[in-house]
Amino acid sequence: MSVIEVKHVTKDYGQGRGIFDVSFEIKKGEVFGFLGPNGAGKTTTIRHLMGFIQPDEGELYINGKDTWKSTALIKHDVGYLPGELAFPDYMTGDQFIEFMAEERHISDMSRTEELKKLFELDTSEEIKEMSLGDKRKLAVVTAFMHNPNVLILDEPTSGLDPVMQERFIEFILNEKADGKTILLSSHIFSEVDATCDRIAIIKDGMVVSMIEADQLKRNTHKAFKIEFSSFEDYEKFLGKTAFAIPVKRPNQNQVKMNLTDEKMQQLFTELSEVNVNFISEIKFTLEDYFMDFYDRKKSVSDGEENLQYGIY
Incomplete structure (x- = not known):
């Protein structure tokens, strides 16, 4: 069963920019790596999946729902970690977490507290005073706090120190063991290699290769x-x-x-x-x-x- 489906999606911004006839699907319980350098089309594809952009051509589905037509419903199914972080600077970390909990109708905050402890995050200070690493941790906590079954992660460890990067990889492997379906977009080979079942390579807005991780390990x-x-x-x-x-x-x-x-x-x-x-x-x-x-x-x-x- 495919949880995420991307079918022949094109978004042409002109002058060779955009994504072109991108297709892939992600099965339930699979970690799918989306690998490419900055500007290759990873984030554009993810923004289509989150319903932020309407494609020129093609269709995208999460749990059978059209991502453009059912954006609001999908956001409750998905834990989304954007590559570019944007927070309201006037809030503290605690206030932002409270705001997100209300948006998602979360009353039990035990998982949130576990995530804060795991990633050693102090949420008492104002977001505008936080380091880039702490802002990334705050994004991780809010992406996972409602315990979603589908995770879409765009450059998730950008800004984290090496210790927290390793901790995040361990966390993803635990989420995978729990049967979560995960799209991991990255240009960091080690985190893709450590976590992913299948890997798509994107270049100039086109998927140029799709390979199973085990196939690489069995290379002759x-x-x-x-x-x-x-x-x-x-x-x-x-x-x-x-x-x-x-x-x-x-x-x-x-x-x-x-x-x-x-x-x-x-x-x-x-x-x-x-x-x-x-x-x-x-x-x-x-x-x-x-x-x-x-x-x-x-x-x-x-x-x-x-x-x-x-x-x-």
């Missing part, structure tokens, strides 16, 4: 870093290898290679003819997969520059 391509004992061994390997290895800098003795399992035996056969200091596997990550869809110039860190004889 492996990357290796090899350091030869000498420049002579390195040259000998390059002279005989059947693998295509681009030589970018002279006087190096390291290579990085991407291989499938079936090519491993061939590599080790070739390496048996030279002297090698070490071979180390480089874990394939969500970031590696993501960057296949975005142009990237690989930069060499100071540490790599200081390695004698390297190919990257």
